[in-house]
Every structure is written in C-alpha cells, then in structure tokens.
Amino acid sequence: DTGVSQDPRHKITKRGQNVTFRCDPISEHNRLYWYRQTLGQGPEFLTYFQNEAQLEKSRLLSDRFSAERPKGSFSTLEIQRTEQGDSAMYLCASSLASAGQLITGAGNTIYFGEGSWLTVV
C-alpha cells in the first residue's frame, strides 16, 4: 500500500494555459474524489468517481474543468484556459467501498494524497 499519489506536486503556469493533474489511488480502491483547497479554508468537493463512472460534479467545476478515470484506475483533472482564481491545492482521495456500500451510497474511510499545488501567474 503506497498511498494516494499525485503528480505534479507543484505547477506554476501562465494565465490561459492548460494544466493536467494525475492521481493514482490506493490499489483496488473503487472510489476516487477530487477536492480543491485554498489557504485557510477546508477542502471543497469537486467531483467523484465510482470505478470509471463520474457520478457527481460540483457547481464549482466549470466547463473549463474536466476529470476522467479511464478503466477505473488512475484519474486526471484538466483545467483549460487557467485563471488566477484557479490557484489552489488540488487534492485527490480514494476509498474502498464494499458491494453493499456501492449500492447504497454509504461511505468509508477516505485517504488523501499530498495534493498538487497550482499557481497561475
């Protein structure tokens, strides 16, 4: 168990550029979450996947944001045409839901990665 891995850890980009973050969840974890956190605030939910299906997207996720989880393993979060307001830490998390929890939507312990810092200049 190597934990949740995120890459890159830090990214500085110019306004208007596209950036992509990658998340490798804990092996065999079937749920994967993306959160965003700014300084002094708690993480805010962006989206989550159950296996390869993206089941919910927050209103925070404008059409410039897209997330994928092909084959239900790693996930990518892409931000197009970055704006200064996108500067934040992007956190990925994963959990292992039982068969019953997958049906009922019940939750379990969630494990976070170290985050990817984005600075838009």
Added chain:
Amino acid sequence: KQEVTQIPAALSVPEGENLVLNCSFTDSAIYNLQWFRQDPGKGLTSLLLIQSSQREQTSGRLNASLDKSSGRSTLYIAASQPGDSATYLCAPQSNTNAGKSTFGDGTTLTVKP
C-alpha cells in the same frame, strides 16, 4: 446543503494540556464522520472515523465523540505534544452520496514546548 463549523478557529496551549476541538454540522443525515490532521502545505491524514451508530472512537491519545442528533462531534487530545501542532479538520459524510464529505475550515492547534 451540509454546513460544517469548527470552533475555535485557532488554539494555542502549553505542552501536556488536554484539549477539546469542536465540530458542528447542520444536516444530521450522515453515515459517518471523519477527523483529519493537516500539516502546512501537506495533504490530509486520517485520524479517526466514527460511524453514525457509534458514540465514541479512540486511537491512542485521541478520542472522538459523535452526537448525530444534535449535529456535534468533538475531538479530545490528551497530554498534547508539540508534534500535535497542525490543523484539524472534521468531515461528515453523506449517508447516500458515496461518502462525499463536507469539510469545515479546521482548527489550527499550536502546542508550545
């Protein structure tokens, strides 16, 4: 919509003191509640998960309690140490929405040697 409040926002105590961090939430329809620790510039580390059917959960010097009906949870830290200095976050999980968590803004704890 779930809203989470953590009080106090910051706390400074001398080493060895016992302390309590408070978390309140508006929607009692939760499946469980998780407490996390976050060091500056780092990700979140899970401390305790307390199920909605439980009232308490303990891990070492940490004890979390949950009163779902009143929308409150507390994290008790015994015999605090300088290494406990961090931001502590609570996150109730929806009981139907795949463990989607809502976070408070945390309590930043400083333990002085």
